[in-house]
Every structure is written in structure tokens, then in C-alpha cells.
Amino acid sequence: MFLGFSENFYHLYDNLLFEYSFNSLILVLGVSFIVTIIGVTTAWFVTFFNFSGKKVFQWALILPLAVPPYLLAYVFTEFFDYSGTANNFMRGLLSSESDIVFFPNIRTIYGAIAVFSFTLYPYVYMVARVAFMNISPSLIEASKLLGKNSISTFFNLLIPLIRPAIIAGIALVAMETLSDFGAVQHFAIPTFTTGIFRTWTGLYDLNTALQLSTILLTVVFCFFAIEKNSRNKIRYDNSTTLKNLYKPIQLKKFHNVAAFLICLVPVFVGFFLPVLELINWSSQIENIFSSKAIVAASNTLYVSMIATVLICLITLIINFIVRSFGMSQLINDILSLGYAVPGLILAVGITKMFTILDSLLINFDTFITGSILGLVLAYIIKTYAISNNVLNSAYTSIPLSLDESAKTLGSGRLSILRSIHIPMLKTGLFTSFLLVMAELIKELPATLILRPFNFDTLAVSVYLLASEERMFEAAFPGLMIIIFGLIPIYFLNKLILSKNE
Amino acid sequence: MNRTNKFLDIKNIKLSFDNKDLEIMVLRNLSLSVKEGDFIAITGASGSGKTSLLRSICGLESPKEGQIILDNSIMFNKEISIPTEQRNIGLVIQEKVLFPHMNTRQNIEFGISKRNDKNELSNEIMEKLKIQQLSEKYPYQLSGGESQRVALARSIVMKPKLLLLDEPFSGLDTELKTTIYPEIKSILNENKITCLMVTHDLTEVKALADKLFNLESGKLVEI
Numbered sequence: 001m002f003l004g005f006s007e008n009f010y011h012l013y014d015n016l017l018f019e020y021s022f023n024s025l026i027l028v029l030g031v032s033f034i035v036t037i038i039g040v041t042t043a044w045f046v047t048f049f050n051f052s053g054k055k056v057f058q059w060a061l062i063l064p065l066a067v068p069p070y071l072l073a074y075v076f077t078e079f080f081d082y083s084g085t086a087n088n089f090m091r092g093l094l095s096s097e098s099d100i101v102f103f104p105n106i107r108t109i110y111g112a113i114a115v116f117s118f119t120l121y122p123y124v125y126m127v128a129r130v131a132f133m134n135i136s137p138s139l140i141e142a143s144k145l146l147g148k149n150s151i152s153t154f155f156n157l158l159i160p161l162i163r164p165a166i167i168a169g170i171a172l173v174a175m176e177t178l179s180d181f182g183a184v185q186h187f188a189i190p191t192f193t194t195g196i197f198r199t200w201t202g203l204y205d206l207n208t209a210l211q212l213s214t215i216l217l218t219v220v221f222c223f224f225a226i227e228k229n230s231r232n233k234i235r236y237d238n239s240t241t242l243k244n245l246y247k248p249i250q251l252k253k254f255h256n257v258a259a260f261l262i263c264l265v266p267v268f269v270g271f272f273l274p275v276l277e278l279i280n281w282s283s284q285i286e287n288i289f290s291s292k293a294i295v296a297a298s299n300t301l302y303v304s305m306i307a308t309v310l311i312c313l314i315t316l317i318i319n320f321i322v323r324s325f326g327m328s329q330l331i332n333d334i335l336s337l338g339y340a341v342p343g344l345i346l347a348v349g350i351t352k353m354f355t356i357l358d359s360l361l362i363n364f365d366t367f368i369t370g371s372i373l374g375l376v377l378a379y380i381i382k383t384y385a386i387s388n389n390v391l392n393s394a395y396t397s398i399p400l401s402l403d404e405s406a407k408t409l410g411s412g413r414l415s416i417l418r419s420i421h422i423p424m425l426k427t428g429l430f431t432s433f434l435l436v437m438a439e440l441i442k443e444l445p446a447t448l449i450l451r452p453f454n455f456d457t458l459a460v461s462v463y464l465l466a467s468e469e470r471m472f473e474a475a476f477p478g479l480m481i482i483i484f485g486l487i488p489i490y491f492l493n494k495l496i497l498s499k500n501e
Numbered sequence: 502m503n504r505t506n507k508f509l510d511i512k513n514i515k516l517s518f519d520n521k522d523l524e525i526m527v528l529r530n531l532s533l534s535v536k537e538g539d540f541i542a543i544t545g546a547s548g549s550g551k552t553s554l555l556r557s558i559c560g561l562e563s564p565k566e567g568q569i570i571l572d573n574s575i576m577f578n579k580e581i582s583i584p585t586e587q588r589n590i591g592l593v594i595q596e597k598v599l600f601p602h603m604n605t606r607q608n609i610e611f612g613i614s615k616r617n618d619k620n621e622l623s624n625e626i627m628e629k630l631k632i633q634q635l636s637e638k639y640p641y642q643l644s645g646g647e648s649q650r651v652a653l654a655r656s657i658v659m660k661p662k663l664l665l666l667d668e669p670f671s672g673l674d675t676e677l678k679t680t681i682y683p684e685i686k687s688i689l690n691e692n693k694i695t696c697l698m699v700t701h702d703l704t705e706v707k708a709l710a711d712k713l714f715n716l717e718s719g720k721l722v723e724i
Contacts, residue, residue, distance in 0.1 A: 138598040141561055144585040145592050146612030146659060152586075156611070160602050 008199065008208045020195045020212075023109060024178060024219075027191065030113035031120065031177050032170045038117065038266050039124025040166060044154060047132040048140075051251040051259040059493040061263060064270030065122045066485030068442040068459070070182025071478050073115045074466045075274040077186065078281075080106040085277065107187045115187075116177050118270035123176070124169035131165035132158065137247075150249065164230040171227035175220055179342030181445035182463055192216040193344050193445070206352055213345040224340035275482060281475035288476040292461065296477055300457040303372060304440035307379035311436050312429055314380065315387040319395050320421065324403075324413050332388050339385035343446035346378045350450060370452055378446040383439050387432045394428025395421070434488040441484045507570070508537035508695055509558075509663060514567035516550070516557055527553045528564065529719035537572075540689065540696045542706040544724075545716035551699040554716065555665040558697070559592050560585035572662050591656030594667040597648050599640040605651050606636040612659045626654045629688050645672045650681070657688060664689070666698040670705060682708040 005013075045051065046058050080086050080103040090102040105111070135158065143153040159166075181193040192212060200209040251259050282288050318331060338346075354374055398421065406416045422429075444459040451460060458477040465474035516528040527550040535541055545551050556562040558569060560576065560583065569577040571590070576583050599608050609623045616622065627633045630650045640648060649669055656664060670678055686709055689696055700706060706713050714721040 136598070138594065138596055139600060141585070141592075142598045142600075142655075143611070144561075145559060145590065146655065147586050147589070148612070149584065149586050156614070157600060161600070163602075 005211065006205060006208050008203050008205045009211055012195065012199065012208065012212070016190065016195060019190050020192050023189055024191045024216075026109055027112060027116065027184075027189075028174045028177050030110070031116040032174055034113065034117035035121040035124045035173050036166060036170060038121040039126075039169060040128045040159070040162075042121075042263050042266060043125050043128035043132055044158065045259045045263060047129055048150070048248055049251050049259060050248045051256045053260050053263065054248075057263040057267065060267045060271070061125050062122045062489055062493055063267060063486070064119050066438075066482045066489055067119050067271060067274050068182070068444070068481065068485075069115050069119045069176075069180050070186060070444055070459075070466075071278075071442075071462065071481065072119050072270070072274050073112070073183035073186045074462070074471060074474060074478070075277045076106045076111060076115055078471045079273070079277055080104075085280070109187075109189055112183055112187045112189055115183050116173075116180070118266060120173045120176055121266055121270070123172045124166065127165040127169040128162055131162035135161055168227045168230035171223045171230065174223045175227070175340055178216065178220055178223070179344070179445075181342075181344050181448075182459075186466060193342060196344055196348065197445075200348060206348065209348050210352060213342075213348055217341060217345055220340050220342060221337075224337070275479070278475040278479045278482070281472040282479060285472050285476065292456070293476055293480075296456045296458050296461040297480055299455055300441055300459070303375055303455075303457065304379070304437055306372075307376045307383075307440055308433055308436045310376065311380050311383055311387045312391075312432050315384065315391045315432065316422075316425070316429070319388070319391050320417050323395060323400075324416075329392075332392060336385035336388055338381035339383070341381065343378065343382060343443060344449070346381055347374075347446040347449035350374045350378055350446075372452055372455075374450040375447060375452075378450055379440050379443070382443065382446065383436045386435050386439060390432040390435060391425065391428050394425050398424050431488075431491055434491055438485045438488040442481050506536055507534045508539075508572060509533070509535040509697075510568075510570040511558070512568045512570075514554075514557060514564045514569070516553055516562060516564045526719060528557070531567075531716075531720055533714070533721055535695060535697065537695055538690070538693050540686075540698070540709055540711045542698050542700055542710035542713045543716055543721070544700060544703075544706070544713065549716045550719055551716050552667055555592065555667050555697065555699060558663070559590040559665055560588050561592075589659070589662050591659060591661035591664045592667065593649070593652050593656050593664070593669045595669060595671050597640065597645075597652075599643075599648055599651055599655075601640050604637050604639050605632065605643070608640070608651055609655045609658055611655065622658050623654075626658045630654050630684065646674075646677045646681070649673065653685065657692065657694065660692060661694060664694050664696045666696065666700075668700055669698075671700075671702070678705070679708075685709065 042057070042061050046054055046061070078084050082101055086103050087101055090096070091100060106114075139157065139161075140153060143157045148156060178192065181197060184191045185194050185197070192215070196209045196212045196216070199205050199212060318335070321327065322329060322331065341349075351374065402420055403416055406420055411419070441457075442459055444463055447457050448460055448463060451457065456464070458481050461477045462474045462481065465471070465477075511531065511533040514528050514531045515526070517524050517526045519525075531554065533541075543551055543554070553562055557564050558576075563582060564577065566579070567577070568575065571588070574583075575581050576588055599605075600611065603611065605627070606623055609626065610619045613619045613622055623636075624633070627636060630653065632647065632650050632654060635643060635647055635651065638647075640651075643651065649672070653669065670681065673681070682705070696709075698705075698709065713724045715724055716722075
């Protein structure tokens with residue numbers, strides 16, 4: 001920003017900046033609106049009512065988290081294409097002419113809103129569900145005694161009570177939407193991320209790309225601040241509530257069917273539709289276990305494993321130091337900011353930094369740049385917050401009196417870490433490992449830019465194959481991303497359900 | 502006052518809870534008749550089913566058998582179960598159940614939000630219960646006694662046919678109780694509200710109740 005603006009920047013400012021801003025705004029508003037409706041309604045149904053399939057929906061509603069938006073974008077494009085499954089199915093059903101198109105073009109901003117909504121609504125669903133479960137049943141009973149039925153209680157009591165949680169969920173969704181690169185790039189929608197990518201790879205202007213990044217980063221940090229602020233309010237609200245023993249209401253007939261369908265649609269569109277379509281595509285490829293797919297899978301596991309182990313270690317060490325020396329949590333808060341930085345911006349920043357380092361250290365300009373170091377660094381910055389969330393709360397559940405007792409028995413700090421903290425943090429470390437791993441396996445923009453030459457991961461393979469319209473070949477690596485993503489979701493579900501019990 | 506003998510008529514109520522494979526019987530063929538405007542106190546050992554009886558009357562629990570009639574309308578029998586929100590029965594309990602995100606006025610006006618005269622009604626009840634100065638305060642800013650007065654105001658402003666009180670004053674100190682009893686008695690009389698109160702406190706019974714029942718082995722016995 002402080003280096004001055006180049007001609008390219010003025011060109012972007014005059015011709016494209018408004019379009020980037022407008023499209024990004026429409027995306028964020030549209031997605032926020034839909035995820036709120038889907039997330040809050042489904043959370044309300046599974047928390048306060050009994051209906052057919054509720055036990056399955058309780059966990060199935062989180063499944064779309066395993067599907068990255070770019071993957072659903074690829075599936076939607078093919079599925080609703082002129083010769084795609086959806087149109088063929090309708091033609092078969094109505095025995096109509098082969099040139100009739102039943103579904104509109106999905107590669108529009110509205111299609112992108114649908115893609116983001118069906119993959120990101122679980123963020124709102126999860127926070128709304130936990131917030132609903134934390135509402136004292138006495139409050140709901142009080143509302144009924146004051147003459148309000150379930151719908152009136154929902155609008156007049158429940159929604160205002162969980163508003164901070166909803167805002168926190170929406171802020172997360174907005175950050176993810178603004179940070180996305182794969183889906184908007186595939187749908188050819190000019191947004192900030194695609195603009196940054198084009199400025200850099202098309203105009204070869206890293207400084208202007210960085211200046212665009214700064215604008216986007218400012219907006220993203222605003223959402224980050226909103227999310228943080230709302231989370232503090234959630235803690236405050238929950239501190240006054242009682243344990244939830246609310247008896248869900250049994251829905252019958254029409255209401256039962258309606259609840260079933262309302263919960264089925266998002267799970268089907270966000271998870272089962274892409275999985276079934278990817279399986280369908282994979283089955284049409286002769287050799288799905290091609291050497292390229294195997295190499296991409298092993299590259300993915302290799303780099304994400306190294307980064308995940310490092311992140312868990314760094315988080316453990318920092319939290320240990322903070323605890324042992326009675327330091328403030330400020331360092332964790334600062335390091336957690338990296339989560340809000342879009343992968344593409346991280347990649348731009350790291351490339352710039354490594355280019356400078358390379359030119360300073362040795363007279364060979366791509367020693368560090370283009371190595372695995374940049375990728376691992378980006379991963380660490382991006383996922384520190386995830387790892388810290390888990391380990392920090394696991395650490396706070398270990399009473400300080402245990403450390404004090406160990407000290408009186410002659411243990412030093414490292415001995416306390418080895419013999420008390422680590423054994424007690426096993427579950428936290430394992431959860432942190434899984435969550436970070438799942439996030440990294442599907443990470444696309446930073447990986448695409450920072451990966452070493454000829455080093456394809458699953459996400460990059462899917463992106464490259466999809467950009468060449470080789471969807472069937474992209475299906476198998478896509479399925480592998482989803483399978484890896486399902487592992488931490490299983491644990492997340494267990495966490496939410498145990499909270500309910 | 503033209504008082505019906507059976508304003509609240511409870512006949513042979515049976516209530517049980519399932520605990521794993523065990524069925525725990527809480528109320529056994531319990532019957533009770535209450536005149537309009539009466540103040541009935543119910544005592545009994547802990548776990549004897551006093552709270553369950555109140556929750557059954559207002560529809561928060563569903564008895565297995567029996568009949569509940571209020572003001573000649575069936576609230577519950579084998580075929581009919583009127584939803585809680587349509588029974589026009591108030592319930593004030595010991596726990597703090599004020600809506601935490603609303604101030605005192607908003608809490609009181611919650612049940613009458615659609616009425617045009619909600620402001621006048623809430624002012625009137627706040628004045629009667631001497632809580633006007635709390636109207637802009639939020640529940641976390643209120644003491645135990647203040648919270649209970651607001652909860653009471655919130656129920657009474659609805660002009661319920663029947664008011665159920667489940668040990669509502671147990672958290673208050675003796676001095677406050679002695680001030681609050683006559684005020685409540687006069688408000689209930691003024692509004693002709695029939696009242697059923699569960700309590701352990703005999704001073705409370707003497708100050709407020711017209712009749713006293715003891716609940717033992719799932720049945721009511723007048724004392």
C-alpha cells in the first residue's frame with residue numbers, strides 16, 4: 001500500500017474494482033441470508049422436535065463440511081449442464097426432446113451463492129444447535145405459559161437469545177466466502193480473490209496484487225472482529241442458563257414430513273448429491289487408481305502430515321509457555337488471526353517475503369521460493385487457530401493445582417509437560433491433529449501457488465483437471481478429499497452429541 | 502363474588518415417569534376441587550410430586566389418566582389436551598426464568614405484546630408490585646426478590662384464570678417476605694385470581710392461603 005500505486009492499480013480501480021466489490025458483496029449477502037435460514041431452521045428442528053430421521057439428521061447435517069465449495073461447484077456445473085445428469089433425468093422422466101433444457105445455467109453468481117450456501121451452512125447449524133441446547137428449558141416453558149406457541153417462541157424468544165451465535169456463524173461463513181478462490185474461479189465470477197490471482201498471474205504485478213489483498217484483508221478482519229465479539233457475548237449469555245432437559249415435541253403427519261424434507265434437502269444437495277455424482281463419474285473411468293492420483297494422494301498426505309505435526313507441536317509449546325509462565329493469551333490471539341487471512345493472500349505475501357529472502361541470502365532467486373517451506377508456513381499460519389482452539393480449551397480443563405502439586409514433589413517444568421500435560425492432552429492433540437489435517441487436505445489457493453514445481457496435491461489435481469473440463473478424472477481425487485474430511489466430522493459430531501447428553 | 506364450587510376440578514389424575522425399565526408413579530388418582538378466587542397451599546415431602554402436579558395442571562406434563570377442568574373448559578382428558586399456551590394459566594417458579602436479553606418492561610410485556618394497551622397494563626402492574634424503578638433494568642441487574650416480583654408481574658399481567666406458584670418466595674429473606682405477602686394477597690384478590698401454591702413454609706401458608714393440603718403417596722389430604 002505504501003509503495004505507491006502502479007498503472008495497473010489505477011486500471012483496476014477505474015474498470016474492475018467496483019465489479020469485484022459488488023460481486024463479493026452480493027455473494028456474502030446472498031450466502032449469509034441462505035445459510036442463516038438453512039442453519040437455524042434445521043438446528044431448531046433437531047433440537048426442539050422429534051420427527052422421522054431426526055437421529056440421523058443430528059449428525060448428517062454437518063456432512064457438507066467435508067465437501068469444499070470448489071468441489072460442489074464442479075459437480076453442479078456438470079450435473080446441471082445441458083447434457084448433465086439433471087437434464088437427462090428430467091428428459092427421461094417427461095420423455096421430452098433431447099434439446100430441451102430444464103435447469104438454468106449454474107455458472108452465475110446465483111449458482112455460486114447456492115454452492116457456498118449448501119457447503120457452508122453447517123457453520124451456522126453447529127453454532128445455532130449448541131446455542132439452542134444451552135437455552136434453559138424453563139425459559140421456553142415460561143414463553144409457552146405466557147401464551148406463545150412454538151413458532152412465536154422461536155421468533156420472539158429463541159432467535160433473539162441466540163443472535164450472537166448466529167452472527168458468529170455468519171461471520172465465519174462470510175470469511176470463507178470472501179476467501180474462496182476455486183468456486184468463483186470455476187464459475188468465472190470476478191471477485192477480489194480471482195482479481196488478485198489474475199493481477200498476479202496475468203499482469204505479473206505482485207505489488208498491485210498485494211494492494212488488492214490489503215483491501216480484501218481489511219474486510220475479512222472486520223468479519224473476524226465481529227465473530228470474536230459475538231463469541232464473547234455467547235459466553236456471557238450461556239453463563240446464566242441452566243442445563244437443557246427440554247423434552248422435544250413429537251411432530252405428526254404434515255409437520256413430520258415437512259421437518260424431514262427441510263432437513264433432507266441441505267444434506268442431500270450439500271453432501272449426497274456430490275458424493276453420488278463423483279462415484280458415478282469415477283465408475284466411468286477405467287483406471288481410477290492412476291499413478292497421478294496415487295502421487296497426488298501421497299503428496300497431500302506428506303505435506304499436510306508434516307505441517308500438521310508442526311502445527312500441533314508449535315501450539316502445544318506456545319500454550320505450555322503461556323501456562324507455565326503465567327503469560328497472557330495475547331500471543332495466541334495474534335497467531336490465531338492467520339485463520340482469517342485468505343489462502344490466496346497468504347500465498348502472495350509469502351511469495352513476496354521469500355523472493356526478498358532469496359535475493360538477500362544467496363544469489364539464486366528460487367532457493368526458498370518454490371520449496372515446500374512456503375507451503376508449510378502458509379499451512380501453519382492458516383490453521384494455528386484451529387489447533388489452538390482445541391488445545392487451549394483442553395489445557396484450561398487441567399487444573400493449575402496439578403502443576404503446583406507436581407512442583408512441590410520436585411518436578412521441573414519440562415517434566416510436568418512430559419508426565420502430566422501430554423498424557424492429559426492426548427485427546428486434544430488427536431482432535432487437533434485430525435481437524436488441522438482435514439482442513440489442509442482440501443486447501444486449494446495457497447497450495448496452488450506455493451507448491452513446489454510438479455508437486456500436485458489432491459486439491460490441486462482436482463482444480464487442474466476441472467479447469468480442463470476433465471471432470472470424470474477429477475472425481476476420484478475429489479472423493480478422496482471428502483473421505484479425509486469425514487474423519488474429523490465424526491469427532492465433531494461426537495463432541496456435539498456428548499454436549500447434548 | 503359469584504363463586505363456582507369447582508372452578509378448578511381435577512379428577513383421578515395419574516402421572517408416572519419412565520426411568521429406563523422402571524415406571525415411577527408420581528400422582529395416583531389425585532383429585533382436587535378449588536373455588537374461584539381461592540388461595541390453596543400444598544405442602545409435602547421433597548419428591549412427593551408437588552411440582553409435577555402444578556406442571557400437569559398447566560400442561561407441561563401429560564398425565565396418563567384423569568381429567569382437568571378449568572372454568573368449565575376441559576384442559577385435559579383422554580381425548581383432549583389443550584396446549585400450555587392456550588390454557589391461560591400462569592406459573593411462577595423458584596428458579597430465575599426472566600428472559601435474560603429483555604429488560605423488566607420487555608419481560609412483563611412479552612405475553613401481551615399484541616395488545617394496544619400493553620404499556621398501560623405493564624405500568625399498572627409495576628406500580629402495584631412497586632417495581633417501576635426497575636423497568637429499564639436487565640435480569641442480571643436484579644436481586645432475587647426483585648426478579649421474583651418481575652416474574653410475578655409478568656404472569657399476573659396476563660390476567661390468568663389460575664396462578665400456580667412453585668415455592669416462589671423460598672429464595673427471599675424473611676423481612677422481604679413479610680412485606681411482599683400482603684401486597685401479593687391484595688393484588689390476587691383485586692384481580693380475582695385463583696391460586697395454587699406449593700410451599701414448605703408454614704408462615705407463608707398462614708399469610709396467604711385459604712386452605713392447606715398435604716401431598717403424600719400421590720394423593721392430597723386436606724389439613
